[in-house]
Amino acid sequence: MSLTRTPSLSEFLYARSAIATACRAHNLLSTIDLVCTSYKGEKGQKTLEEECIGGKSLGFNGKQLIHPIQVEICQRIFSPSEQEVEWAIRVVIADEKADKQGRGAWTLDGKMIDVPVVGKAKALVKKAELCGINVDEIKAKWVHQEPE
Numbered sequence: 633m634s635l636t637r638t639p640s641l642s643e644f645l646y647a648r649s650a651i652a653t654a655c656r657a658h659n660l661l662s663t664i665d666l667v668c669t670s671y672k673g674e675k676g677q678k679t680l681e682e683e684c685i686g687g688k689s690l691g692f693n694g695k696q697l698i699h700p701i702q703v704e705i706c707q708r709i710f711s712p713s714e715q716e717v718e719w720a721i722r723v724v725i726a727d728e729k730a731d732k733q734g735r736g737a738w739t740l741d742g743k744m745i746d747v748p749v750v751g752k753a754k755a756l757v758k759k760a761e762l763c764g765i766n767v768d769e770i771k772a773k774w775v776h777q778e779p780e
Contacts, residue, residue: 652691684709723753
């Protein structure tokens, strides 16, 4: 196709989206984004960070790396953030209560929560545990979360 790599990676959008979608459709655990060839200096690190954020938003959960100094940024970006983990735990706790009330869908912070959202939240909690995040501590903080 003779693509020219640009900073936005927009020329790869279709292929990257198709790969992420196919991986999810086939329940593949590892969905790895294309390699970032920038790694030296502040500019290289910033480029890697931007590419990781973009890849995560497309559904990737990792990135090909070419140098050990890229590992920390990649792990930080692809690990769940504190806000993501808190949201997921709140959803899981409130969903258990909603389920006992016989509710199929409910709201949290004014947004509808249903089965696919709960599935995403449960997967995120599991990922947080695998990343070494103290999930039990966060659960204790939100133990009284109720569905709206």
